[in-house]
Amino acid sequence: AQSVAQPEDQVNVAEGNPLTVKCTYSVSGNPYLFWYVQYPNRGLQFLLKYITGDNLVKGSYGFEAEFNKSQTSFHLKKPSALVSDSALYFCAVKALPGAGSYQLTFGKGTKLSVIP
Amino acid sequence: SQTIHQWPATLVQPVGSPLSLECTVEGTSNPNLYWYRQAAGRGLQLLFYSVGIGQISSEVPQNLSASRPQDRQFILSSKKLLLSDSGFYLCAWGPRLAGVGEQYFGPGTRLTVT
Numbered sequence: 001a002q003s004v005a006q007p008e009d010q011v012n013v014a015e016g017n018p019l020t021v022k023c024t025y026s027v028s029g030n031p032y033l034f035w036y037v038q039y040p041n042r043g044l045q046f047l048l049k050y051i052t053g054d055n056l057v058k059g060s061y062g063f064e065a066e067f068n069k070s071q072t073s074f075h076l077k078k079p080s081a082l083v084s085d086s087a088l089y090f091c092a093v094k095a096l097p098g099a100g101s102y103q104l105t106f107g108k109g110t111k112l113s114v115i116p
Numbered sequence: 117s118q119t120i121h122q123w124p125a126t127l128v129q130p131v132g133s134p135l136s137l138e139c140t141v142e143g144t145s146n147p148n149l150y151w152y153r154q155a156a157g158r159g160l161q162l163l164f165y166s167v168g169i170g171q172i173s174s175e176v177p178q179n180l181s182a183s184r185p186q187d188r189q190f191i192l193s194s195k196k197l198l199l200s201d202s203g204f205y206l207c208a209w210g211p212r213l214a215g216v217g218e219q220y221f222g223p224g225t226r227l228t229v230t
Contacts, residue, residue, distance in 0.1 A: 094217035
């Protein structure tokens with residue numbers, strides 16, 4: 001069975017500093033990995049995905065994520081945090097086609113607070 | 117471009133009353149459709165998913181049901197609501213054929229059962 005862990009419930013960072021939101025995964029075979037962001041009382045917005053290729057994936061709003069196969073991690077990063085980045089972030093994984101291929105497994109979410 | 121709609125945006129219902137939440141998708145055909153519930157602003161619980169009209173898979177046994185009467189319409193229902201049904205309900209769609217599993221979410225419905 002596949003799983004996703006977001007080890008930090010909350011991350012605080014000062015505006016202008018780099019930010020990292022951590023994600024590790026467990027899946028049989030090669031994963032498809034995703035990051036989503038959720039603002040209060042809103043649906044989840046797709047940020048970026050890793051399918052194959054370059055381990056550094058660039059997404060929306062200046063975010064990027066680094067895939068590390070040996071550490072089974074897919075950490076979300078941004079060089080300079082904005083107050084408007086404050087939100088709930090979800091990591092998700094999908095196994096390659098096969099059992100459960102219609103579903104994503106989501107982490108529990110990490111609340112990011114950017115302090116002015 | 118694709119758009120996903122959910123309504124109502126907010127709903128307050130008494131215990132024991134029925135429920136009907138609707139989700140529609142525009143700009144795509146044959147999507148996979150999903151209903152999630154999010155409690156306390158945190159983790160997502162997959163409730164139902166559908167890969168075609170009339171095809172519903174349930175992930176969690178409960179007093180909720182789902183139906184897909186048309187290709188791009190997904191409905192979440194209950195005959196009698198419980199207090200524990202309160203939460204934020206999210207509908208999502210994903211491309212069936214060409215996609216790699218990504219899902220795109222609607223704006224959500226905030227349900228409060230009193």
